[in-house]
Amino acid sequence: MSVNRAIGWELEGMPRIVRGAGSYLYDAAGKRYLDGSGGPAAFCLGHGHPEVNAAISAQLAQVACGYRYLYTSEPLEQLTELMLRKCGPTFGQIVFASSGSEAMEGTMKVALQYWDACGRGSKRRFISRERSYHGSTLGALSLSGFAERRRPFERSLLDVSFVSAANVYRPPAGLTAAGLADALAAELDERIRALGPENVAAFVFEPVVGAAGGVVPAPPGYAEAVREVCSRHEVLLIADEVMCGSGRCGTWLALEHDGVVADIVAVAKGLAGGYIPLAATIFSRNIAATIAQAHGSVLTGHTFSGHTAACAAGLAVQRIIERDQLLERVRTRGTQLRSELAEALRGIESVGDIRGRGYFIGIELVQDRASKAPFPEQRGLSQQIAARAFADGLICFPCAGNAGGGLGDALIIAPPYNASDAELAELIEKLTRAIKHTM
Ligand SMILES: Cc1ncc(COP(=O)(O)O)c(C=O)c1O
Numbered sequence: 001m002s003v004n005r006a007i008g009w010e011l012e013g014m015p016r017i018v019r020g021a022g023s024y025l026y027d028a029a030g031k032r033y034l035d036g037s038g039g040p041a042a043f044c045l046g047h048g049h050p051e052v053n054a055a056i057s058a059q060l061a062q063v064a065c066g067y068r069y070l071y072t073s074e075p076l077e078q079l080t081e082l083m084l085r086k087c088g089p090t091f092g093q094i095v096f097a098s099s100g101s102e103a104m105e106g107t108m109k110v111a112l113q114y115w116d117a118c119g120r121g122s123k124r125r126f127i128s129r130e131r132s133y134h135g136s137t138l139g140a141l142s143l144s145g146f147a148e149r150r151r152p153f154e155r156s157l158l159d160v161s162f163v164s165a166a167n168v169y170r171p172p173a174g175l176t177a178a179g180l181a182d183a184l185a186a187e188l189d190e191r192i193r194a195l196g197p198e199n200v201a202a203f204v205f206e207p208v209v210g211a212a213g214g215v216v217p218a219p220p221g222y223a224e225a226v227r228e229v230c231s232r233h234e235v236l237l238i239a240d241e242v243m244c245g246s247g248r249c250g251t252w253l254a255l256e257h258d259g260v261v262a263d264i265v266a267v268a269k270g271l272a273g274g275y276i277p278l279a280a281t282i283f284s285r286n287i288a289a290t291i292a293q294a295h296g297s298v299l300t301g302h303t304f305s306g307h308t309a310a311c312a313a314g315l316a317v318q319r320i321i322e323r324d325q326l327l328e329r330v331r332t333r334g335t336q337l338r339s340e341l342a343e344a345l346r347g348i349e350s351v352g353d354i355r356g357r358g359y360f361i362g363i364e365l366v367q368d369r370a371s372k373a374p375f376p377e378q379r380g381l382s383q384q385i386a387a388r389a390f391a392d393g394l395i396c397f398p399c400a401g402n403a404g405g406g407l408g409d410a411l412i413i414a415p416p417y418n419a420s421d422a423e424l425a426e427l428i429e430k431l432t433r434a435i436k437h438t439m
Helices: 050-062 074-087 100-117 138-142 147-153 180-195 222-232 254-258 285-295 308-323 326-345 381-391 421-438
Strands: 017-021 024-027 032-035 091-097 125-129 161-163 200-205 236-241 264-267 279-284 351-357 360-365 397-404 407-413
Touching: 032 421, 050 308, 074 091, 074 279, 074 308, 091 100, 091 285, 100 138, 100 200, 100 236, 100 264, 100 279, 100 285, 125 180, 138 147, 161 180, 180 200, 180 222, 200 222, 222 236, 222 254, 236 254, 279 285, 308 326, 326 351, 326 360, 326 421, 360 381, 360 421, 381 397, 381 407, 381 421, 407 421
Parallel strands: 125 161, 125 200, 200 236, 236 264
Antiparallel strands: 017 024, 024 032, 091 279, 264 279, 351 360, 360 407, 397 407
């Protein structure tokens, strides 16, 4: 029996998917599943959206892909214009990719090329955070504070320096939520000094941690404080918004909520909503101009960067989100959804924390609310709950190891932005049942 240990499913026992419509998926046996996590927080407009499908079909009828070294295209140009408008005036250039990992490789390469273009080629080191995930390619994995996923590849990864995670529920020993942002900014400041600012290219962080933490928004003031530290030491700030960006948190970039602008950003999952793989590295006008002047062009990208049909999918998804004012809904309905979940789960002693922003919600499970002691790793609690929910026709995303040392269980809820109130109510009901019946 082959087992996908990353998420604990048995491949041979998996149902065969045949159809998706709105917030629901259907398998070959006719069973219906409510997609309560948009898969891995990706399917932001649900499945089978007729307008997105029509835009892709229309593009395919014209041409699937104009190779990036020979052609531009209307979808590529219009999507670039839309995204730069959403990101604000600091940003000036985008390199498209097909996955979050590629987009994160892009952030690293743009940072390194920028410092080289500045004549400051000693700035090669990256600082990242514990309990973070930035992708499965070797560069992006090097940035990831995710021991379980790194272990087989250790000694071939880049020498990245790690600072503490910004987790209010599980702050580093000796710290409380109140002083967390300042203490962690001081830690970053010390680390940059220890490595030598002349050696540090960038600090990389997820504004809201996804799979590695079970949705962990940084405390108020954290993003602002690390921005200040980075600017003071001339270290670039890279925001990994692969999971939390593209509107998932109710603002197009998650960092908008913090009033902070990064130098380089990666977006992916919700960009084209999973209709066709699409991701992007977005960087500032200053970086773009400096590289252009010194080297002519940015030396990163792939065969399918800016793939025409993928850009048509992204453009259609983003236009629908704008037209239907879905980010307003995600913001307001997201807060309500968190309180409704808290109400429904109130009596379950093992629900330790419910947190998040917009339609990006994490539920952490603990043995004891007061001590926050996690369940034993062998129990595989989050996977058991997700499997029970799946059997009952609900998809949620299980996370393990978020408490460190392989311990910790959390579930991610990330419904499509256009899910109806009735679908959100079904999500709460089925999730509550799955948690109750697994405990
Ligand atoms: C924050 C973050 N960065 C990067 C990645 C890598 O993206 P992909 O799996 O599309 O390569 C992920 C994937 O889950 C992610 O959550």
